[in-house]
Amino acid sequence: xxxxxxxxxxxxxxLDPQGKAVQGSLNTLGYDNVQEVRVGKYLELTVNDxxxxxxxxxxxxxxxxxxxxxxxxxxxxxxxxAQ
Amino acid sequence: MKFAVVVFxxxxxxxxxxxAAKEVLxxxxxxxxxxxxxxxxxxxxxxxxxxxxxxxxxxxxxASTSNVVNQLRAxxxxxxxxxxxxxxxxxxxxxxxxxxxxxxxxxxKFMCHxxxxxxxxxxxxxxxxxxxxxxxxIPIAHNEGNYYCDExxxxxxxxxxxxxxxxxxxxxxxxxxxAGITNKKGNVLGMMPHPERAVEAILNSDDGLKLFQxxxxxxxxxxxxxx
Numbered sequence: 001x002x003x004x005x006x007x008x009x010x011x012x013x014x015l016d017p018q019g020k021a022v023q024g025s026l027n028t029l030g031y032d033n034v035q036e037v038r039v040g041k042y043l044e045l046t047v048n049d050x051x052x053x054x055x056x057x058x059x060x061x062x063x064x065x066x067x068x069x070x071x072x073x074x075x076x077x078x079x080x081x082a083q
Numbered sequence: 084m085k086f087a088v089v090v091f092x093x094x095x096x097x098x099x100x101x102x103a104a105k106e107v108l109x110x111x112x113x114x115x116x117x118x119x120x121x122x123x124x125x126x127x128x129x130x131x132x133x134x135x136x137x138x139x140x141x142x143x144x145x146a147s148t149s150n151v152v153n154q155l156r157a158x159x160x161x162x163x164x165x166x167x168x169x170x171x172x173x174x175x176x177x178x179x180x181x182x183x184x185x186x187x188x189x190x191x192k193f194m195c196h197x198x199x200x201x202x203x204x205x206x207x208x209x210x211x212x213x214x215x216x217x218x219x220x221i222p223i224a225h226n227e228g229n230y231y232c233d234e235x236x237x238x239x240x241x242x243x244x245x246x247x248x249x250x251x252x253x254x255x256x257x258x259x260x261x262a263g264i265t266n267k268k269g270n271v272l273g274m275m276p277h278p279e280r281a282v283e284a285i286l287n288s289d290d291g292l293k294l295f296q297x298x299x300x301x302x303x304x305x306x307x308x309x310x
Contacts (some may be wrong), residue, residue: 014231015256017191064148067141067177069184070231 001080002047004057008066008073009040046080053077084302086112087125089155091146096132096169096279103279104129108295117151122158126302130155132169132224132277142185142227143173152178164208164298165271169225172263172273181266181273182240183232188225189256195224197288199251200262200276204244207265208301209272212293218251219290221276228275230257230264243267248274 010016016038023037043065047053057075066073086104090097097114104112115122122128136145146152152174159165159180167175175181188194197220202213213219232240237259240246248263255275263274278291 015186015189015229017187017189017229017256021191064140064144067144067184069176069182069233070186 002049002053003078003080004045004047004053004075005078006043006045006057006061006065006073006075007040008043008061008071009038011070011072014070084110084126084299085124086110086127086129087120087122088112088114088129088131089117089120089122089151090114090131091117091133091135091149091174093135093137094131094133094170096277099277099279100129100131100168103282103291103295107282107292108299110299117146117149120151120154122151122154122163125163126306127164127166127298128155128158129279130165130167130171130174131279132171135170135174138170138227141173141177143170143175143177146170146174147177147179155180159266159268159271162268162270164301166209166294166298167271167273168277168279169228169275172275173227175271175273180271181264182236183230183258183264185227185275186229186231186256187227188229188254193224193226194228194254195222197222197281198254198262198276200248201251202247203249204247204265206244207247207269207272207297209265209294209297210247211300212297219281219293220288221278221281221291222288223254223276224280225255225275228257229255230261230275232258240264245269247272248276 018039019037026034061073088100202217205213205215249260253260278294281288281291
């Protein structure tokens, strides 16, 4: 088993209204040092061992998990822990 | 003329779309469940608004992986008119049938009200009954209608006259005030505002009806001799 950790973020330059709202709230709480917040997604995939895993994850990210028009993605593949 | 309305789990404007085509326009229409939809034999395909698959992951993303989308691709290629409204627009973008993507509204609010749209291009099979520059009142109802594309795509949209509707008072932050675009060929239209909700005076506007009438007029011109 492998544990794949996928991080998805909006591309630089793409407006992130959700991040802006969170930043506003942090500033309201007094954290004036927060200049910008970008909200992204984190996904965990538990997958069977497979020689092609890197290529498959790449395909999954570009076909469905991320929208390449507006989002960047990165991932790591780690040894999975038995449930 | 025969319309197909493709129904996904979570579609909620399917009946409005069906009503506009069948009852107001007075043409044939079928609602087709996405799993067993066969799009052969239909003169136009309507992808309604709603929340397909609960908007999980991204609006329209899960629906874009369903088998019916492969049929849509083939029909788009064959020149069949395809109209995607709201979530239907999101599905067309996620499927790559139209360029760009939709982000959350700039003000983070779900918005549901009438907006004035400008008909930027009346030389399409969806807008031929409108005047160029005509201002029409069509309702919006969306949370993620902020159209985004890179500069290169925007230039290409402009160069090919693919921008069909713009907002007079951009409510959601869309690039270049875009409310609706077509593919290069002009037979696939995606738009966030809901023309099917503006087809009778009792709905406060019938400005959306001309869109369906344009589709019908175009079809008659092409396929009905002497009409």
